[in-house]
Amino acid sequence: MKGASRKIDKRASDSKPSGAESSAETAFVSYASPLVDEAIEHANAVREDASPETLHKLRVSLRRLRSLWWAFEPLLDKGENTRQRALFKYLATAAGKTRDWDILIELIAQHERVAREMTPMLEEARGGALATSRETLSNADVKHLLQDALTSASKELNTAHERVPLQAFVDRRVAASERSLKKRIKRASHAKRSDYTAFHEVRKAGKKVRYLLEFFEPVLSGSHKRVLKRLKQIQKRFGTLNDIVASEMLLRDNLGLLAGSGDTGAALDWLRKERKRRMRAAAGLLRKL
Template identity: 75%
Template sequence: MKRDNPKGEKRSADSEPAVKAHSAQEAFSSYAAPLVDHAIEYANAVREDPSPEALHKLRVSLRRLRSLWWAFEPLLESGENTRQRALYKYLATAAGKTRDWDILIELLTRDDNGARSGTGEIAPKLQDARGAALTTSRETLSNADVKHLLREALSTASKELNTAHERTPLRKFAEQRVAASERSLKKRMKRARRAKRSNYVAFHNVRKAGKKLRYLLEFFGPILSGGRKRTLKRLKQIQKRFGTLNDVVASEMLLRDNAALLAGAGDPEAALHWLGKERKRRMRSAAGLLRKL
């Protein structure tokens, strides 16, 4: 399954005006505006395009926005920053409800998994559930007026930063925020190494911290001192290995939570049994990667 790397977004986030800016306050809009444009574009696309890719791109755009607002948190009013990050999470969750069904369906039906997991008879029910989730996602995003909300968030944050009396050198600021994100990832990796194999939350926290750091390196890469190729390689390994684990865990929970929808259609227990075995296998794989890093 595709991980969080939509074509074209990285280049926009690392825009030339941001690289040339002297202060973090001055650079903010150059980082944020392209991300806002992408999110609005993808939100509009979801209205017409029911494909998994459109929803995936929207969710990734909103996650990148949330990470950028986290990066600039020290320079923004705390309450407003928290509200904006909560908004991005809410919108991403709305898009994610449909995306979760896509992942579940793909896991159970690709290759010969359908035969082993007993998916054949429940497949139509899964597609029906996916269709209902898409309708809800579209309604939520439409009612939220994504374009207005994101433009207003960008305007509010940009105004606050542009009128600030203090100026923070962009490179110094970027180095500090990346360092803070790196410390968070190392702390969570340490906890996950010590955690019991059944403690999925510890593994999930590693995935989230790794994703945030990767976004920050994509934002600030051109202005950071020293290369980060080795770090990015490690982050991609974490994202791939822990992402596949998350897919299985989220799919297993989704199937359990919607057991009533599948009643009378095949054998959902067979699918749950297969997902449970796959979760344990991928948990071992994720733990093995942690030991190597």
């Protein structure tokens, strides 16, 4: 897989526009095609490789696709764009259901006594989730869905009567994503500490900005170093918070399935304390941004 990933990265870098002189419409496929190939490759790998890393790569590749389609939203049919982004989210969620169990298992491992009692049942539940994820992805026919999405969007853009300069377009879209992030940071900084949704919105907005900067950095005007520094801080602190919150919810939602597997009460109590601690840390970071 590592060798394949390097091939994907090289293919992506080779195919991206080398400058800002091209139009956004003609440049789209050079951004989208490598991402589609990458997602298909990871989806195929999930059939054989059930490791947490493989599932994580698939989910990330689908999130990146969703962000790219958001970036080109002003140039695409609104209804079709919304449908395609919903499709990417659906596929990412299918992969994510198993990944969520992986994260819970990793966290519970930090609580040695609880892990010793609960891990066998958690692993069994993870196996069930993996079977469901594989079935969903197989039935969805990821390869053809993603190729059709690429073909449809490319055709629409290639037949557009007007052409938008690439640099001007990506500057506007990155600026829009950065404004959205700032709004969510401001909203979360004034929210109650128990309002996780506000914190989660900051994390999602931060991911979108980071993906767009990764896509378009070679042709963007101006420096985005300050934003990138902020994004790294958000990703690290808010990511660990999200892992705790998602794991706590997953455990609560499956108490019946895990009955008799160990001290679930102790596990929930530990997760609750971790959630509060990490919420304080996230709130502290917001005050500094």
